[in-house]
Amino acid sequence: MESIPGVKQLVYLCLFAILSTDLLLVHGQSVEVYPKNVTAAEGQNATLLCRTSSPLQYCRFEIPGESAIRLSDKYESKFPGFKYFGDGLEQGVCGVAIQNVKTINNGPVKCILGLDQIDIEGLIDLVVALPPKRPEIKINTELHRSSFEIDQDFQATCISRDGRPPATLQWFLDNEPIVESISAPRIVQDSLIGRNTTLYTVSIQLNRRLRASDDRKFLICRSTHPADQPQEDRFQLSVRYRPQPLQENRVYGLPLGATALVNVTITANPRPRIEWSIDGLPIAQGQQNSRFEAYQPIDLGNGTYNVTLAIAGLTVEDTTKTYYLRASNEFGSSDYSVYISSSPHVAETGIDIGSIIGIIVGVAILLVIVSVIVFARATGKWCFSGRSDEKHTAGETSDTESHTDVNKSEGKSSLMIRLNNLFKKHSNKPEAPSQTDAEDGKVSHDDEDNAAPSESTVIIDDEPQKKDEKNLVYAELVLKQSSDDTDAKIPKNTTEYAEIIYKPNEDKTKTDPK
Template identity: 35%
Template sequence: MAVFPALFGFFLLAVVKGQVVDITPREAVRRVGDELIVQCKVPYPIDSCRMTVGPNSYRLLPTNQDEEVVYSGNGLQFGECGGLIKHVREEWNGNISCVVPPQSGSIELTATMQLTVARPPLQPLLITDTHQSSFKEGDYFMAQCVVPSGRPAAKVTWYLDDEPLLEGIHQAVIRPEPGSDLKTISQNLSRTLSADDNGKRLICRAEHEALDGPKDVARQLVVEYPPKRMEAGQITIFGLKIGEEGRLNVTVRANPAPTASWTVGDLVVSPRPAADDAAVVALEPEHLGGGYYNVTLILQRVAKEDVDRTYYLRVSNELGQEEFAVRLSTMDEPAARKANSSYLIDVYGVELGSGAIAGIVVAVLILLIAVSLIVFAKATDRWCFGGRSHRTDIPDGADSEAPLPPHDDIKGSENPTHDHGEYISNGNTKHPEKKPDTAV
C-alpha cells in the first residue's frame, strides 16, 4: 500500500515541473541603492503574485506602487509577475524568488534568481618574490597581485606603464573568505626583465562594480644593463665644415651611468677639465632620460686630416663596455637618414630610405611591364609593329639551293598566302617544301 502514495507524489512532482516559471535575469550584480527589475512569467493568466526579497515577502499588485518592492509588468492577465526593487539594500544580497499560482493543481510555482549586492574590495597589494631594489637584465621576476574582500571578486589586469601585459600572466585564483560571502582574488605574473623595462611602472589594476574607478598598485622597475649601441656598424657624423668647430655626438643606452673615453690617433681623451686652447675636448656623458646618454667629443677646428681619420669611442659601466668606430663627413646628412634612421638600408655602401627603395621597385616593375608589352607586340605584329609585315613569294622553278629570305620575311603577314606550297618547320627555321616539276 505504501507504493501508491509514492507514485502519486512522483506524479504531482512531474505535473508541477511541467509548469515552468521563466525568470529574468537569473543573476544580477547591483550596488547599494541601485534599482533592479525581476520579471517572472508563465504562459497563462494569474490572479496573484508574490516576491521574496531578503527576509521579506511582498504581495505585488499593479495598483499598489507605494512599497519598496512594487509590481512591474503588463498585467497579471498576461501571466507576468514582475517586481521593481526601487533601492537595493545590503541585507538583500542572496536569492530573490517569485511565487505564482499553478495553471492546475494547488501547489504554487516558484522561480529564483541570484542577487549580488556589490561590496568594494580593499586596496590591492603587490607582492614580489624578492625585496631587492634593482635587477639585472635577464633576471627572472615574479610578482603577485592580491585584491581582498570584494563581493563579487574584483577583476585584475596588469600594465607596464600604459601598455597592457598579456604574456606571463597566470590563471587568477578566487578564494572565499572564511565565515563571509566576500572573496579574495590573486594573480601571479612572471617575466624575464630586459633593458626596455628599466624605469617603467609595473601596475596591478583592480576593477569592481562597487568602485567609481579602478584601484592601482604599482612598483617602478630598475633594470641594470651594460652599454648598448643604437645602430650597428661604423657611425658617420655628417655636416661638419673644414675650419669650423666639430661635434661628434654618439647616443648610447646604459644603466648605471656610463663613463666614456675617445681615442684620436695616439691620444686618449677622457672627460676632464681642459685648457682653453685644447684642440680636442671630451664631455661627460649627458643623460637624456630613460637610460639614454649623449657622448660628445668636440674638435675646436676641423682639419682635412680629421676627415680622413677614424675616431674610436669606448663606453663602459660596471656591467660591461661597448666600442664604436666614428668617421667624419663634410657632406650633408641624407634626407632619408634624417627622416627615420631605423629605416635605413645599406645597399653596396649607399644608404637608401624606405621611400627610395619603394620608388626603385615601382620603376623596375614599370620597366618590366613595358619590355613585356614590346616583345608581345613585336611577336604578334600588333600595334606599332602591325605595318612591318610583307609577303615574300618564291617563284616556281627557283633554285632550291638559293639563300632563304630573312626570318621576318618568311613569317610574313598575319594570314600569308604562298604560291609555292606550305612551309615545313625544322627547329626554329622554316624552309619551303619544294614541289616536283610538272610537265606543262
C-alpha cells in the same frame, strides 16, 4: 538487520528532488527567470522577472532581509520600494522592481507563481556589490641594492581584498597593458559572521624576464569593480645593465674648418664611463688631446646618455677616419664604431657617394642601349634588316597572284577600261583617243561573253622636257560594266593593268588634229 548509515538520508534527498521537480514541472509548466544573476551596488535599482506560459492567480517574492512581497499589475503595491514589473499576470509574468537595493538583500531571491492547482517557483541570485580595498603589489623577487638586473626572472603578485563580487585585476607597465606570463585569478571567500555576509579576495601573479627598456618604468596593478571607481597600486622598476649595443653610428653635416661636435646616444644603468680612441690614441671623458676633446656624459633621463667628442678645425682627412668609443659600467662594456661626414645632403637622403655614382652609370648605360635600338630600327640594321625586304617581296607576290586569278576568271564578266581626263603639264586640253583605246573598246563590244580584264597602253604626247625640270602626268582609270550585260558580275580580287608611256613631242603640229 541494521540499516546502513546514511542510506535513509540519501533516500530522503532523492524524494525531495523528485517532489521539487514535480513542483517545477506541473502539466508541462516551467519557470523562466531573467536574468539569472543580478549585480547591483547599494542604493541602486534592480529588476527581477519570472515567467511561465499560463495565466497566474498571484505573484509573490521572497527577498533576503524582507518579508514576503505580493504584487499584481491590477493594484498598487502595498510594499514601499517594491513595485510590480512585467506584462501582467494574465500573460504569466511575475516581476519586481527594487527601487533601493540594500546590503541585507544580498542572496538568492525566490519568486512564487500561483497557478490554478499548484505553485511553481524560480530562483534569481541577487548580489549586492561591496567595494574592495585598494589593490596591493607584492614583489616576490629579491632586490640587489634596490635594483634588479637585466634578464632576471621577476615575479610580483597583485591582491584585492574584501570585495563582493571579486574585483577584476589587470597589470600595466606605464600605460601599456601586460598580457603575457600572467596567471589565472585566484579567488578566496571570506565569511564575516558578524555581518552575516561573504566577501572575496582575488589575486593574480606576474612572471616576467626583465629588459633594459623596463628600467625606470612603473609597474601598475589596477582593479575594477561595479561598486567602486578603478583603483591601482604602482611600483617603479630599477633595472641595472651594461651599456647596450647599437648599430653602426654615422654623424652627418659636420662643418669643415670649424669645431665639430660628434654626438652618440647610449643607454646604460648605472651611468657609463666613456673613452674615445682616435688613430690608436685614447682620450678619456673630461680630457683633451690636441684638437680632440671628450666631454662628460650627459644624463637625458630613463637611462639614456649623450656622449660628445669635440673636434677643433675639422678637416677633410678627419672625415675619412673611424672613431672608436668604449662605454662601460660595473655590469659590462660595449664598443662602438663612429663615422663622420661633412655632407648634410647624404645625412638627409641616406644615400652615399658610391650609390650616387652607381645610379649615374646605370642611367648612362640605359640611354646608350635605347639610342642603339632607335638607330638600328631607323636604318634597318641587325635584327631589323629583313623587314623592308619582306614587305617588298610580299607586295610583288600579291600582284602576281592577282594577275593569275584574272586570267582564270575569263568569261565571267565583261569589263571595259576607259582612260579619261588625261592632263598635260601646262595644258588643260583633252587628248584625242588613241588607237589602242579604240581597239580595246571594239573588242569589248564584239565579244562580251568572253570579255576579261585587259591591259591597255596609253601614249601621252607632251611638250619636250626642259632641262632640270620634272614633268607630271595625271591619269584616271574608270572601270565600268558593259551596258549590254547588266547581270555580269565583276570578279573579286582582280587587278587591272594600264601602261602609260610618255613621249616628248618634238613637233607639236604633228599631233594636233586641227
